[in-house]
Amino acid sequence: MGERQQILRHFLLIPFRSTDMMDKADPAQKLYNKMRLWEFPDQYVVEPTDGSSASFLAISRLDGSMSHIDEIPQCNSLRVPKIQTIYGVVGMLKLLAGSYLLMITERECVGSYMGYPIFKVTSLKVFPCDHALKGSPEEQKKMESEFSRLLNVAERTPGLYFSYDVNITLSAQRLHVLGDESKLLPLWRQADPRFLWNNYMMEVLIDNKLDPYLLPVMQGSFNTFQAAIGKDILDVSLIARRCTRRTGTRMWRRGADSDGFVANFVESEQIIQLNGYTASFVQVRGSIPLLWDQIVDLTYKPKFEIVRPDEAPRVAERHFLDLRKKYGNVLAVDLVNTQGGEGRLCEKFGHAVEPIASDDLRYLHFDFHKICGHVHFERLSILYDQIEDFLIKSR
Incomplete structure (x- = not known):
């Protein structure tokens, strides 16, 4: 079933021109990259520890309201705070009778992107601001309890990555063409909302104008390695950015919505750097852009159901118009x-x-299982021969 998940999607190959060394984004206001969290009975206090701020961020544990304070509240035997190091404020979720802070408590450096370090979230914690629940009706408390259990799932979300210095929601090409004014914007304002995992959770921080705390987080994967060709050493980066539109688990979320946004949409990028030059290749994939569902049952191959087939041309057109606007020429390779x-x-x-x-829009069907099976991957050369002219033309 793992392979089935892959071939039910169509792949779009979009070549990007090679460029010389990318201009580095340099936002005017740097993000705080290490902070101290003070947990008092009535509030959380976030203290930047890099010496760049003379004030601290206070968050009420009663209702999640935020304010700046000039000093850490006094501690005594009745007011002993718990103190820990945090590496980012992911955002806040506001529910019916309480708010919940999400913070990065552990991180791991996994490589660099355009010369800047990239980190993986290894521990994400939820901090409740729900003291107001004490006066809530029992039914509302029960509902909030259910939501809280869902938040525990959020703490275990895999594949979250971030950078304090460069926007990893943007491909190398998009970073390169950013205007000078855009490069001076905070990273969250440069971000592609399609790949900004914490977009909704940042709204409260945005409303409070907390730019130094607004850390863009991407869900997907990030890997870097070096390879040698003769005496030359290549730096290779592989990045996958998962789209936040039409999200859901496999089989439960299929096809497109009426606007043409598809399930399981991922932008993958391969970056090769050598002697000061950078080449980027972007490929996107997603569920087939029609209105269809897969009815989940106990069978090995759940059945497909095509919904409103008369709308298929309109939905597909919206899907590809959006892709062409964002990526240019599109080659759609259907592998089912x-x-x-x-x-x-x-x-x-x-x-x-x-x-x-x-x-500038070509469709090609390639029956992957029939041609390649489980072992004959060398037969992919048949596909390469069929798409080579389009890729060369689209450089």
């Missing part, structure tokens, strides 16, 4: 089988793309 439910999806997809196909 031609038999059974997948075959019906394949046929509908091909028919939906046919009226909008053009020189």
Whole structure:
């Protein structure tokens, strides 16, 4: 079933021109990269420890309201705070009768992007600001208890990455073409909202104008390694950015919505750096952009259901218009089988793309399982031969 998950998606290969060394984004106001959290009975106090701020951030444990204070509250035998180091404020979730802070309590440096360190979140903690619950009706308390259990799931969210210095929600090409004014904006304002995992959670901090605390977080993967070609050493980075639109688990979330946004959308980027030059290649994937569902049951292959098939051309057109606007020329490679439910999806997809196909939008079906099976990956050369001219033309 793991392989099935992959081939039910279509892949879009979008080549980016090689560029010379990327201009580095240098926001005017730096993010706090290490802080001390004081947990008092009535409030949390966040203290930047890099010496760049003369004030501290206080968050009420009653209702989550925020304010700046000039000094740490006094401690005594009745007011002994718990103190720990944190590495970022991810944001705040406001629920019916309380607010919940999410903070990074552990991190791991996993490489660099455009010369700046990239960190992986290894521990994310939720801090409740829910003392107001004490006066809430029992039914509301019960509902909040259910929400709190869901927040425990948020603490275990895998694949969260961030940087204090560069916006990893943007591809190398997008970073390169940022205007001078945009480069001076806070990182959260430069971010691509599609890949900003904590977009909603940052709203309270944005309203309170807390730019130095606003840390953009991306969900996906990030890997770097070096390779040698002769005497030359290449720095290779592989980044996958998961889209926050139409999110959901496999099988429970399929296809597109009426605006053309698809489930399981991921932007993958391969970056190669050598002797001061940078080359970037971007590829995106997502669920087939039609209105369809997969009915989850106990069978090995749950059935597909195509919803409102008459709307397929309009939905596909919106999907590809958005891709062309963001990426330029698009080559859509459909890897699904031609038999059974997948075959019906394949046929509908091909028919939906046919009226909008053009020189800058090409659709190609490649029956991956039939041609390559489980072991004959060398047969991918057949696919390469079919798409080579489009990739060369689109450089």
